[in-house]
Amino acid sequence: MSAFLEFHLIQNFAPSNLNRDDTGSPKDAIFGGQRRARVSSQCFKRSIRMMARDYDLIPPAHRGVRTKKLKALLRERLADREPEEAEAKIEVALGAAGLKIKEDGKTEYLLFLGEGEITAFASLIAEHWDQLPTGGDKKSKKDAKSALPPELLKKAKALLDGGKAVDVALFGRMLADLPAANQNAACQVAHAISTHRVEREFDYFTAVDDRGGDDETGAGMIGQVEFNSATFYRYAVLDLNKLHENLQGDDDLVLSSVEAFAKAMVLAVPTGKQNTFAAQNLPEFVGISLRHGVPMSLANAFEKPVTARLDQGLSDQSVERLVDYDNKVSAVYGSDNDRWLVLDITGRWPDGKGQRAQKLEALAEQARAMAASALGV
Known part of the structure; x- marks a missing residue:
């Protein structure tokens, strides 16, 4: 009803x-x-x-963040890793989920993500650190993504589920090039x-x-x-x-x-x-x-x-x-x-x-x- x-x-x-x-x-x-x-x-x-x-x-774990600075947020959660290597692997992991990073280190548009989604991305990168290559130019980054195991690509895309973030659930979101992640x-x-x-x-x-x-x-x-x-x-x-x-x-x-x-x-x-x-x-x-x-x-x-x-x-x-x-x-x-x-x-x-x-x-x-x-x- x-x-x-x-x-x-x-x-x-x-x-x-x-x-x-x-x-x-x-x-x-x-x-x-x-x-x-x-x-x-x-x-x-x-x-x-x-x-x-x-x-x-609302508990911090169930809040959302609207930002272009996803890469920087993930760097904070991977602070114990070598900075340049971490940045490269972050870009590959985000690319696997369909999220592109521009030359200035920001996403193409504002993303509305749950804290749980961001934490899950950081955990995925840490868990599969050795499987994530470090790309260089655009071509090598594209090759790096295509070389990822299919199960890793599937995991990356599945992370964009709203993360049980209350404000994302309330007010919704639209990712034009990732309709499966829309809410x-x-x-x-x-x-x-x-x-x-x-x-x-x-x-x-x-x-x-x-x-x-x-x-x-x-x-x-x-x-x-x-x-x-x-x-x-x-x-x-x-x-x-x-x-x-x-x-x-x-x-x-x-x-x-x-x-x-x-x-x-x-x-x-x-x-x-x-x-x-x-x-x-x-x-x-x-x-x-x-x-x-x-x-x-x-x-x-x-x-x-x-x-x-x-x-x-x-x-x-x-x-x-x-x-x-x-x-x-x-x-x-x-x-x-x-x-x-x-x-x-x-x-x-x-x-x-x-x-x-x-x-x-x-x-x-x-x-x-x-x-x-x-x-x-």
Whole structure:
């Protein structure tokens, strides 16, 4: 049976520039015919990954690394070997798996690899050290690869299985020339959009030269930076069955991943221009819904933008809109087995609509239990 764990967040940010475009302006989008503030899904996904790493929500062995510096990482793990010989053998081993190293020592493109995959490559090289030749020019490297025993080639390619890395399992990866190593994401993350119409603002700033002389009356520097302030609707959905498949049927790791993702999703705050704005604002509302039919983003609750009122904040109104819209779409598309978990500090989510939590830790534990029940583990 399908089982989707959805995350619906209402989060109000003070003046900030969390996610910039190529001109330095805050990203935005037209939605419902009105301009909205926007933070890209990629920005929030990286924030989630960094939060999980920095707060040890995922064990190091089950983390992923996005890098072009795979060769250097393997050198670190083979530090006891002769450097030049190790580098040559690393290139041959990676070539056996279909990964090419450029002249600058980096891979052709960013790789998203699990720590387990990197460790396995280092172990393979150490185990088959004598079987791995040391190539020279391009032709000799190609000959070296073709001279490898078939079982070694098979082992090298089999290492690219995701390594049970949680963030690789969640967000997926694509290696254009190695389709067998691709992994479809178990998690989809929407671009966060403001629930209301937004206009860009400009901060004109000056900086004073601390060592300026008495005759220097002007500023040492002037400039301007764009910013906005917005109440965002954030949405993400986990396909629990796909996550179970990507993590190779490891029940405990799947449930730990759900709990860690719940915490990281809520606590993740983009780092853009934070030294300037310090917009460290956490969500006013977190709703986790278990859907057994199809996923249902509630973004259309804000197709008509929320408008400012003197007697009620944008966050409060946004939560009320979520309730009304979920009631509408769930009545048509939902299942009787769908359930909600809620952490609400606005007081606008109605009693009786789902299980409540007072702390994030409790919410994450409840999400884990909900996933366990849905998966039957």
